[in-house]
Amino acid sequence: MTVTIINIGDELLIGQVVNTNASTMSRLLTEAGMEVTRTVVVGDVYKDIWVAVDEAMSESDAVLVTGGLGPTKDDITKKLLCEYFDSELVESEMALENVKRIFTARGYELTPVNRAQALVPQCCEVLNNDLGTAPCMWFSRGERVTVKGESKKVLVSLPGVPFEMEWLMRNRVIPKLQQTFHTDIIINKNILVQGIGESFLSDLIEPWELSLPENIKLAYLPVAGMVKLRLTARLAGDFPLSTFHFPLEGLYALAGQYIIGEDCETLDELVHKTLTERGKTLATAESCTGGNIARLLTAQAGASSYFRGGVIAYSNEVKECAIGVKHSTLEAHGAVSEETVREMVEGVRERLGADYAIATTGIAGPTGGTAEKPVGTVWIAVADATHTVTQLMHYGDRRQQTIDRTTNQAYSMLIKLLNVSA
Amino acid sequence: MTVTIINIGDELLIGQVVNTNASTMSRLLTEAGMEVTRTVVVGDVYKDIWVAVDEAMSESDAVLVTGGLGPTKDDITKKLLCEYFDSELVESEMALENVKRIFTARGYELTPVNRAQALVPQCCEVLNNDLGTAPCMWFSRGERVTVKGESKKVLVSLPGVPFEMEWLMRNRVIPKLQQTFHTDIIINKNILVQGIGESFLSDLIEPWELSLPENIKLAYLPVAGMVKLRLTARLAGDFPLSTFHFPLEGLYALAGQYIIGEDCETLDELVHKTLTERGKTLATAESCTGGNIARLLTAQAGASSYFRGGVIAYSNEVKECAIGVKHSTLEAHGAVSEETVREMVEGVRERLGADYAIATTGIAGPTGGTAEKPVGTVWIAVADATHTVTQLMHYGDRRQQTIDRTTNQAYSMLIKLLNVSA
Numbered sequence: 001m002t003v004t005i006i007n008i009g010d011e012l013l014i015g016q017v018v019n020t021n022a023s024t025m026s027r028l029l030t031e032a033g034m035e036v037t038r039t040v041v042v043g044d045v046y047k048d049i050w051v052a053v054d055e056a057m058s059e060s061d062a063v064l065v066t067g068g069l070g071p072t073k074d075d076i077t078k079k080l081l082c083e084y085f086d087s088e089l090v091e092s093e094m095a096l097e098n099v100k101r102i103f104t105a106r107g108y109e110l111t112p113v114n115r116a117q118a119l120v121p122q123c124c125e126v127l128n129n130d131l132g133t134a135p136c137m138w139f140s141r142g143e144r145v146t147v148k149g150e151s152k153k154v155l156v157s158l159p160g161v162p163f164e165m166e167w168l169m170r171n172r173v174i175p176k177l178q179q180t181f182h183t184d185i186i187i188n189k190n191i192l193v194q195g196i197g198e199s200f201l202s203d204l205i206e207p208w209e210l211s212l213p214e215n216i217k218l219a220y221l222p223v224a225g226m227v228k229l230r231l232t233a234r235l236a237g238d239f240p241l242s243t244f245h246f247p248l249e250g251l252y253a254l255a256g257q258y259i260i261g262e263d264c265e266t267l268d269e270l271v272h273k274t275l276t277e278r279g280k281t282l283a284t285a286e287s288c289t290g291g292n293i294a295r296l297l298t299a300q301a302g303a304s305s306y307f308r309g310g311v312i313a314y315s316n317e318v319k320e321c322a323i324g325v326k327h328s329t330l331e332a333h334g335a336v337s338e339e340t341v342r343e344m345v346e347g348v349r350e351r352l353g354a355d356y357a358i359a360t361t362g363i364a365g366p367t368g369g370t371a372e373k374p375v376g377t378v379w380i381a382v383a384d385a386t387h388t389v390t391q392l393m394h395y396g397d398r399r400q401q402t403i404d405r406t407t408n409q410a411y412s413m414l415i416k417l418l419n420v421s422a
Numbered sequence: 423m424t425v426t427i428i429n430i431g432d433e434l435l436i437g438q439v440v441n442t443n444a445s446t447m448s449r450l451l452t453e454a455g456m457e458v459t460r461t462v463v464v465g466d467v468y469k470d471i472w473v474a475v476d477e478a479m480s481e482s483d484a485v486l487v488t489g490g491l492g493p494t495k496d497d498i499t500k501k502l503l504c505e506y507f508d509s510e511l512v513e514s515e516m517a518l519e520n521v522k523r524i525f526t527a528r529g530y531e532l533t534p535v536n537r538a539q540a541l542v543p544q545c546c547e548v549l550n551n552d553l554g555t556a557p558c559m560w561f562s563r564g565e566r567v568t569v570k571g572e573s574k575k576v577l578v579s580l581p582g583v584p585f586e587m588e589w590l591m592r593n594r595v596i597p598k599l600q601q602t603f604h605t606d607i608i609i610n611k612n613i614l615v616q617g618i619g620e621s622f623l624s625d626l627i628e629p630w631e632l633s634l635p636e637n638i639k640l641a642y643l644p645v646a647g648m649v650k651l652r653l654t655a656r657l658a659g660d661f662p663l664s665t666f667h668f669p670l671e672g673l674y675a676l677a678g679q680y681i682i683g684e685d686c687e688t689l690d691e692l693v694h695k696t697l698t699e700r701g702k703t704l705a706t707a708e709s710c711t712g713g714n715i716a717r718l719l720t721a722q723a724g725a726s727s728y729f730r731g732g733v734i735a736y737s738n739e740v741k742e743c744a745i746g747v748k749h750s751t752l753e754a755h756g757a758v759s760e761e762t763v764r765e766m767v768e769g770v771r772e773r774l775g776a777d778y779a780i781a782t783t784g785i786a787g788p789t790g791g792t793a794e795k796p797v798g799t800v801w802i803a804v805a806d807a808t809h810t811v812t813q814l815m816h817y818g819d820r821r822q823q824t825i826d827r828t829t830n831q832a833y834s835m836l837i838k839l840l841n842v843s844a
Binding site: 010011012013014015016017018019020022023024025026027028029030036037038039040041042043044045048052055108111113114161163188199202203217219221222223228230232265284286289290291292293294295297298299301303304307308309310311312313314315317318321322351352353365366367368398399400401403 | 432433434435436437438439440441442444445446447448449450451452458459460461462463464465466467470474477533535536583585610612621622624625639641643644645650652654687706708711712713714715716717719720721723725726729730731732733734735736737739740743744773774775787788789790820821822823825
């Protein structure tokens with residue numbers, strides 16, 4: 001079955017907000033075996049929303065709409081859907097109870113603006129939104145017939161607040177879609193590749209790629225100095241899953257030396273998983289990455305089991321006083337040098353009592369470079385009790401890119417060290 | 423003039439990648455006075471791309487397409503555009519020179535796969551891509567007439583790699599669009615509001631909102647414990663800009679106590695700007711935010727002028743040894759307590775020799791809570807040489823949301839302290 005996603009909001013069209021709702025919804029639907037064929041963003045403009053809804057209703061089995069349900073003046077979705085489905089606004093008892101429950105829990109008084117959130121088109125079914133006051137509305141048109149011969153056509157309107165939307169998708173919308181439509185089984189597999197560019201990788205693995213069966217698709221996703229290969233298999237709903245496996249032997253034979261891990265979306269996830277499984281601890285000393293290496297790990301639940309802590313050694317004084325880099329080392333070699341990064345990684349590992357450590361120091365730019373050490377010069381180190389590995393990288397003058405690439409390079413070096421130690 | 427953006431890529435439709443290209447392009451076009459009326463994402467599917475292009479060409483003055491231009495097998499945009507514009511693929515001398523230049527600079531040999539990147543539809547104009555091998559292609563159809571009476575119709579195909587796309591937008595595409603079409607002047611203004619929910623704010627400022635002139639639009643953008651108000655004015659291209667100002671007096675009269683700043687997208691940007699202007703320094707001691715407060719500041723060019731460094735005090739040992747929280751304090755009150763956060767903020771400020779400091783300690787969850795201190799309990803502190811301000815917050819059990827809200831709350835407390843000290 002096919003799905004179109006429509007996200008409504010002027011803030012998306014003027015680029016003030018990144019549309020993470022589309023990617024969250026797409027991921028959840030894909031994992032549930034549904035095929036998102038299109039996502040559309042339109043502004044808070046009646047005609048534009050109407051056209052998008054109408055196109056989508058004629059093209060897809062299900063249409064999911066977010067946004068435009070808040071209590072403020074720029075929200076018009078509900079009135080439009082009422083007209084589109086030839087219905088009228090009525091107060092939903094279920095939605096009103098929900099609004100009251102949430103206001104009582106927060107200790108607020110119910111204002112008329114908030115009470116109006118319980119108004120919904122009479123023809124829809126309300127799916128209860130446990131986390132917020134905006135209702136989730138399910139519309140179905142049994143009479144329409146799609147090209148696939150399915151006799152159902154569904155539109156679901158969800159609030160645009162990301163955590164409410166995600167909770168509703170997981171707990172209300174996807175289960176109901178799965179009951180309503182037949183769905184394929186979709187299996188994804190990620191292979192994380194590091195140390196080779198996209199086009200060289202493509203040449204290298206072409207014979208394997210050409211040998212893949214019709215129902216397996218391969219995509220290249222380059223991100224910050226790494227390429228994620230994504231394999232997607234589409235299987236019939238009654239396929240015996242235990243007999244399926246991706247044909248990876250050919251890939252490993254051709255490019256095994258560049259493969260750093262499987263089954264993770266990102267290298268931080270792979271580091272998190274590996275350290276958790278091994279029961280080993282980590283400390284970080286970050287200069288040019290400014291805390292990015294630590295925050296990606298600590299954003300994951302359970303990081304406290306392995307992450308001891310870190311130092312963001314932005315100034316030389318902090319490098320000296322907090323992690324014991326010698327004043328003479330900084331004087332003789334500078335903050336961006338192999339000697340300094342080595343003392344950083346060994347110092348932070350020892351002082352914070354961790355099994356492993358990561359350190360970075362570099363010139364993220366766009367200014368601060370010299371002829372000898374241009375912007376983009378970065379030293380990275382990883383260490384355990386007996387090994388210290390350092391590496392010099394030359395990135396360009398794009399600050400965020402240098403931070404992101406340094407972060408991934410450091411994770412990748414740590415994983416290699418973990419594999420050596422294992 | 424109106425623009426439709428089409429982003430192509432299976433990775434977007436299965437939700438593995440967030441579509442930041444759409445927001446970057448929308449922001450740049452909006453700033454240049456153009457109106458993005460729709461953004462569409464379709465997969466690497468010939469028919470779906472064709473339909474999206476054809477719809478967009480009939481609805482908008484300009485259509486910008488990203489993706490599908492790489493050297494790998496899943497990229498089909500170029501062939502499709504060739505057919506759509508009734509043209510044939512030829513080798514562009516300019517594009518070939520560019521590919522050669524980039525390969526020479528990187529010290530790589532030119533493979534046939536890469537040489538094929540210089541093939542373009544004969545009818546297009548190549549806009550040179552200084553940063554990459556994929557060409558940017560400009561197609562125009564002079565004969566089409568739009569509803570607005572403009573006699574031009576443009577389609578531009580750009581690579582999907584974010585930094586190449588952004589460079590091309592700024593340096594090639596937008597200047598050429600501005601030469602080709604008449605554009606309005608768009609002025610945006612952001613007001614950052616903290617300490618009041620969206621619906622209460624809406625009630626509070628309604629009289630002012632209703633008094634706004636027709637050409638000024640207001641939008642509410644709630645993000646992580648804060649509401650960003652965005653005012654957008656649309657002015658004719660010949661409007662004398664020096665005479666324009668947003669009518670903010672009424673807003674300040676009603677909600678001034680909640681307004682924390684203007685003219686920034688985010689609170690980290692406001693902190694960055696304020697510390698830079700004042701020439702004051704900052705240190706951070708982060709537990710539950712895990713480096714997030716530091717990394718948002720250090721992602722901004724010039725942070726080294728005020729950011730001394732930080733400690734990510736994830737374990738109790740690090741709280742003690744790196745920032746001098748007393749063992750007895752941790753024993754008596756626990757890591758998540760007013761006493762601990764106070765010693766953290768004062769300790770890190772003193773040890774790192776900064777004018778100001780921020781500290782956070784809390785239970786981000788989803789596990790680790792107790793009856794007395796449930797998941798979401800967070801203590802935040804800011805300090806200068808003579809004041810320490812602490813605050814207890816109760817967030818929910820969503821880890822990333824707690825991290826983001828704690829981060830914004832800490833920035834907001836710092837800005838208030840900076841304003842008191844000033």
